[in-house]
Amino acid sequence: MKRRKFLSAAGISVALPALESLAASSSKVTGPRNFVAIGTYLGWHQNAFYPKETGTDYSTPSTLKPLESYKDSFTIFSGLDHRAPNGHGNWGNFLCGQSIKSYSVDQMIADQVGGKSRFPSIQTVAGAGEGAKAMSFTKEGVGLPMIQRPSVLYKLLFPSKADRARTEYLLRSGRSALDEVTADAIALQKSLPSSDANILDQYFTSLRSVEKRMGQQLAIINEPVPQPNYKLPSYDPITPNLQMEAEAIFYDLMALALETEPSRVMSLFLDGLGQVFSIDGKALGAGYHGLSHHGNDPAMIQDLITIETAHMHCLSGFIKQLQEKKTVTGKSLLDDTIVLVGTGMGDASRHSNRDLPTLVFGGGFKHKGHLSFDHNSSSSPLLGDLYLSIMQKLGLEVSEFSNANKNLNGHFS
Amino acid sequence: MRLAMGSFIAGAFLLPACIFASPIPEKPYALIERYCLDCHDSDTQKGEVNLETESIDWSAKDNQHLWERVHKVVNEGLMPPENKKQPTSSEREELSRWLDSTLLQHIPIAITPPRRLSNTEYQTTIQKLFEIHDFKLPVGFPPDAKYHGFNNIASGLTISPPLMEAYQNVASQLADSLYPPARETPKVKTLVAGPDDLVLSFSAATVHGDALRLVSRGNDSVMRSCTWPSRMEVNRSGTYRITVSASKFKPIKDEPMELEIRAREVAASDRTHVGSFRFLKTFEFSKESAESVTFEADLYEGQTLMFRWKNAETTHNPSEVSAHMRAWFERDKRMLAAWQHTVYPGQGVKERSGGLGSLRGLNGWNIVKQHLNDPDLDLSNATMDHPKTVALLKVLRTISGGRFNLADAICHYYHENGPALQLHKVSMEGPLKLVDSPQDKQRYAKRKRLFGNVAEEKTEEYFEAALHKFLVRAFRGPVAQETIDRYSRIGTTHWKEGHSFEEGMHLVLRKILVSPRFLFRSIPTKDTQQHQLAARLSYFLKGSPPDSTLLKLADSGQLSDPTVLKKEALRLMPKDARHDIMIKSFTGQWLETDRLGEIMPDPKFKFDASKIGMARLEVEYFFAAMLKENRPLADFIDPDFTYATPIFAKDVYKIDRKLKGRHDSIQRVNLSQGGRVGGLLGQSAIMLTTANGVDTQPVLRGAWVLENIIGMPPPEPPQDVPALTPDIRGATTPRELLAAHTKEASCAGCHKRIDPVGFVLENYDPVGRWREVWPKSKKKIDPTGVLPAGTDLKDVTELKAWLVKNIDHFGLCLSEKLMTYATGRIPNYAERKELESIVSLNIDREKGFQDLLLDLIQSKTFRN
Known part of the structure; x- marks a missing residue:
């Protein structure tokens, strides 16, 4: 196959998906290589998400109806959570475990497997209202900004000819002018007392290294870059009411990104505030956030389920693409990718953070239908235990995550 | 005279000893031989310490450090170890005296070493230099290493290729912000939005066939009253021709309906106040059939139009909702009864199950409507003074009672029955001509401020003026003509190659920001001593590069004058815990409160992130007050005040008396001296950072006090001591645990100094609350301890008293x-x-x- 090369739109950092890693994937790595996390700000209404029965023989609950044809490819988890305090502010621990703003599972994975990709991880958001400012957190607890505009993600993944010309210009002009900087540094060094003459040594070494790297980047800048046959709309669907539209595009772009390999770890945050959706031509009775505070009113719950089902409809489009697309080794992209769908909010109506509805797709797991745990039992597993199983499946050697130190391998592997 | 040093490559080569070495006199030599060389001769070199020499080469920094250490251990009685023969006190004194005088003789006051800017300094330098006050280092910027507890120590500030690349990326972004790349001329397009392309937010708008109805004039937040196109975003700032068609729906008054049009950022928060968006026009509509109006307006990149019915019947404004409903209820008993039944369905004034939240929007209105349509609707309670009416009008005033929820439901009455203002179509043609956005204008103005008010032309004269002005600030001192010429040449060469003015400037900026003259400080070149002092003073007190006053004083050579220096130091003195970087940065590193972000207290302590934040603020406010009020040093240990929110003071320090002010606003809290609370040693943040969030570790607290308060840091553990797992069976309290630990002879020497100090602080739990028993064993805590000098301590108050006495x-x-x-x-x-x-x-x-x-x-x- 042709060795693919990518350029970053920022024009500076360029990495090659190394031939070696592709070769390695065909020979020794058999487990999944990609991870995608999807989280909603306003939870998932549990009664319409959890089947009444456990195991594989269940009748599909209404929210999951759009996913019915992929039943064999995912597992529903009920009763898992992080045993964290309640409250809206704690939503943000979805990927972090017990404490908000701590090292999130996707970043742990990115730090281990993302390094060889052009983007160690990509974070996106659809329907931005006022939700959490970040879903993914670095080891240092820094929340990672999320891409809101599909056009921005597209430009990163598939830089246009003009983008690449700009990159080339910046590299060329930058490299040639480095000579003057080097000369300036040498002049400065000469003016130093001899005892301090070596203080710029590291500076010179680093400058030379950067110069060399610019040369390497220039050498491959005009090699062809895959351009997908994909048409973005002429506007960015960033108003909150266009959430489903944005969501569907991000799913398309994520599937393309996994296929062309500029990134292996991605997340999509589904935010929500007062936007009133029109679904199947009918405007709902209140905004998304208002509906999530349904107070068990049946009419409001019905509208809320309509929204959540629409999210699942978008998701099913993503799963479909992953199932159809093949990796270089011939297996489906879905087998090569673990997709985690969940939330940090167990019951938005009460701001309860217990019992978080969770789905896991693909990844070569043996899927079990509906796995139910008793979240009121102190010995019951944590959501973090599921994250441990996910990380282990991706080949990470890890035995602890936040407050979890077991795994779910006994139930799910 | 400064001597050439081999110190940077410590021990890699030895200068001929005869040149610099000074011999050890006979008497001290005999003492060293008698008491030290058993272990520290050149054969054994215990702990990698070799003292077997007849003369000392003082030009080697390693030797300076070595003999300083020897002085410390001799002086503090740490060596020889207890199981070896001990010198008499006069012998110890004699050796100590000789070491003191010889060290003073041979170690001069050092010179501040050149070093690159630390990440924090780099960040504030860019903030100041480019006037970007919220500039933050990008995520993933290589972090600084801490060295001796501080992240701005020369030896820790290395430069690596990834860091250089990160500097280059930041430089490129900054250049983009001042000189963005040229863009193509856009084509004129017409965008059209029908009712289905307009945002429905909360209950502000609904769609009925070819019309979108607006019903609320609320101006609190746009999301409750306005609509705006969702697919019509301006991507080039310019003049646009806008056409709007609208009509009245079931008006009840003759007066025209006023449609207010503003420009909003598509990506702005929907909670924004209506008035925050730029007003464009108000149009009056008087007909019930669609009428069009056309106007031209400037719209900027990222913006779209926003519409509100300015004189609508209903509103969300806090002061008006309740009054509006009162008037309605007064004239319409059925409406009042329907609302009473909806909100309080039972006998008493008890809200419906599910709360007011479930009455939001259409759902609430549908329930009211069911009651209205009920021919048997019970009107017997529908009086204005009925408790249900009173309660209803009250919740319509209070935000928590659901004023918004109910107002949203009321909107749906108007959506169905009118009056409403209907929008039919919005179209936007343009850009008819390009205009500068406010951001563009700010950028031009900033360029003038940074580079001078000179015509932006591709000339050497431009650079002569522009670079002179800018480089003095970027390089924090006088800039030689040859340097100006060099950077000027980068730009002029680029222009000659056919590039634009902006591209030339872009390139020059990118290069200035990776020059060592920008990235390094304290570079000891000729003629810059005054400027180095200016930078040192400014980075120390302000955390940022020197301002123009300092630079002028340095230029004129006056800064080193003690009177001037004092005046400047007073001017720059940190005053405000919230804004002065030095306070957060210095206390964070000195007291290790920087670590607080990593500490997650066990949930059983009920000590969440906001309390951790408060604990850190306490330290910073306290430090700021100590400085500002010029308090005596003893007040660091035993002051009569601290800072806390009332809720924090009560929860953590058990201060039960009523404090003034809001329960969550930080304030000064008076304390009585001599107690447990107050001063660095009792502060929650310190107890947090010296524990791990779960349990306390007296070793950590002891070492922390010795290092950061008493200033007798325990020596680093010698490298040849293997890590060990002590036998801790049978130990049930931390004290027993450590007793088992210090049975190991190789540990005992130092731990006998460290642990007893830590025990004194055992009364503070891992978050700093006072406790009397250990949580697991339930045994009473024994807080007695001993100071390295041998003073016995009963508890923390005695430690504080000792510190005050020996301040x-x-x-x-x-x-x-x-x-x-x-x-x-x-x-x-x-x-x-x-x-x-x-x-x-x-x-x-x-x-x-x-x-x-x-x-x-x-x-x-x-x-x-």
Whole structure:
């Protein structure tokens, strides 16, 4: 196959998906290589998400109806959570475990497997209202900004000819002018007392290294870059009411990104505030956030389920693409990718953070239908235990995550 | 004279000893031989310490450090170990005296080493230089290493290729922000939005066939009253021709309906106040059939139009909702009864199950409507003075009672029955011509401020003026003509190659920002001593590069004048815990409160992130007050005040008396001296950072007090001691646990110094609350301890009393930390001597903390 090369739109950092890693994937790595996390700000209404029965023989609950044809490819988890305090502010621990703003599972994975990709991880958001400012957190607890505009993600993944010309210009002009900087540094060094003459040594070494790297980047800048046959709309669907539209595009772009390999770890945050959706031509009775505070009113719950089902409809489009697309080794992209769908909010109506509805797709797991745990039992597993199983499946050697130190391998592997 | 040093490549080669070496006199040599060389001769070199030499080469920094250590262990009685033969006290004194004089003789006050900007300094430097006050280092920027507890120490500030690349990326972004790449001329397009392309937010708007109805005039937040196109975003700032068609729906008044049009950012928060968006036009509509209006307006990149019915019947405004409903209820008993039944369905004034939240929007209105349509609707309670009416009008005033929820439901009455203002179509044609956005104008103005008010032309004269102005600030001092020429040449060459003015400037900026003259400080070139002092003073007190006043004083050579220096130090003195970086940065590193973000207290302590934040603020407010009020140093240990929110003071410090002010606003809290609460040792943040969030570790707390308060840091564990797992069976309290630990002879020497200090603080749990028993064993805590000098302590109050009585220890410790932070190096022997005399003068003359800081700034240690 042709060795693919990518350029970053920022024009500076360029990495090659190394031939070696592709070769390695065909020979020794058999487990999944990609991870995608999807989280909603306003939870998932549990009664319409959890089947009444456990195991594989269940009748599909209404929210999951759009996913019915992929039943064999995912597992529903009920009763898992992080045993964290309640409250809206704690939503943000979805990927972090017990404490908000701590090292999130996707970043742990990115730090281990993302390094060889052009983007160690990509974070996106659809329907931005006022939700959490970040879903993914670095080891240092820094929340990672999320891409809101599909056009921005597209430009990163598939830089246009003009983008690449700009990159080339910046590299060329930058490299040639480095000579003057080097000369300036040498002049400065000469003016130093001899005892301090070596203080710029590291500076010179680093400058030379950067110069060399610019040369390497220039050498491959005009090699062809895959351009997908994909048409973005002429506007960015960033108003909150266009959430489903944005969501569907991000799913398309994520599937393309996994296929062309500029990134292996991605997340999509589904935010929500007062936007009133029109679904199947009918405007709902209140905004998304208002509906999530349904107070068990049946009419409001019905509208809320309509929204959540629409999210699942978008998701099913993503799963479909992953199932159809093949990796270089011939297996489906879905087998090569673990997709985690969940939330940090167990019951938005009460701001309860217990019992978080969770789905896991693909990844070569043996899927079990509906796995139910008793979240009121102190010995019951944590959501973090599921994250441990996910990380282990991706080949990470890890035995602890936040407050979890077991795994779910006994139930799910 | 400064001697050539082999110190940077420590021990890699030896200079011929005969040149610099000075011999050890006979008497001390005999003492060293008798008491030290059994273990520390060149064969054994225990702990990698070799003292077998007849003369000392003082030009080697390693030797300076070695003999300083020897002085410390001799002076403090740490060596020889207990199981070896001991010198008499006069022998110990003699050796100590010789070491003191010889160290002073051979170790001069050092010179502040050149170093690159730390990440924090780099960030503030860019903020100041480019006037971007919220500039933050990008995620993933390579972090600084901490060295001796501080992240701005010269030896820790290395430069690596990834860091260089990160500098280059930041430079490119900054250049983009001032000189963005040229863009193509856009084509004129017409975008059209029908009712289905307009945002429905909360209950502000609904769609009925070809019309979108607006019903609320609320101006609190746009999301409750406005609509705006969702697919019509301006991507080039310009003049656009806008056409809007609208009509009245079931008006009840003759007066026209006023449609207010503003420009909003598509990506702005929907909670934004209506008035925050730029007003464009108001149009009056008087007909019930669609009418079109057309106007031209400037719209900027990222914006779209926003519509509100300005004189609508209903509203969400806090003061008006309740009055509006009162008037309605007064004229319409059925409406009142329907609402009463909806909100309070039972006998009493009890809200419906599910709460007011479930009455939001259409759902609430549908329930009211069911009651309205009920022919048997019970009107018997529908009076204005009925408790249900009173309660209803009250919740319509209170935000938590659901004013918004109910107002949203009321909107749906108007959506169905009118009056409403209907929008039919919005179209936007353009850009008819391009205009500068406010951001563009700000950018041009900033360019003038940074580079001078010179015509932006591709000439050498431009650079002559522009670079002269900019480089003096970027390089923080005078800039030689050849340097200006060099950077000017980068730009002029680029222009000659056919590039635009902007591209030339872009390139020059990118290069200036990776020059060592920008990235490094304290570069000891000729003629820059004054400017180095200016930078040192400014980075120390303000965390940022020198301002124009400092630079002018440095230019004229006046800054080193002690009177001027003092005046400037006073001017730059940190005052405000919230805004002065130095306070957060210095206390964070000195007291290790930087670590608080990593500590997650066990949920059983009920100590969440906001309390951790408050704990850190307490330290910072306290430090700021100590400085601003010039309090005596003893107040660091036993003050009569602290800072806390009332809720925090009650929860953590058990201060039960009523404090003034909001329960969550930070304020000064008076304390009585001599107690447990108050001062660094009892502060929650300190107890947090010296524990791990779960349990306490006396070793950590002991070592922390010795290092950061008393200034007798325990020596690093020798490298040849293997890590060990002590036998801890049967130990049920931390004290027993550590007793087992210190049975190991190789640990005992130091741990006997460390642990007893830590025990004194055992009464503080891992978050700083007072406790009397250990949580697991339920045994009563024994807080007795011993200081390294042998003083017995009953509990923490005695430790505080001892520290106050011997405040010189703390004073010297604090001074050393301040000077480490200020100069980027650990004070050497001679410098510590200088600091000692400054501290004892401060104490003798009953001066305060600010005086100390001013005197330190006048010291040779700081000025060199």
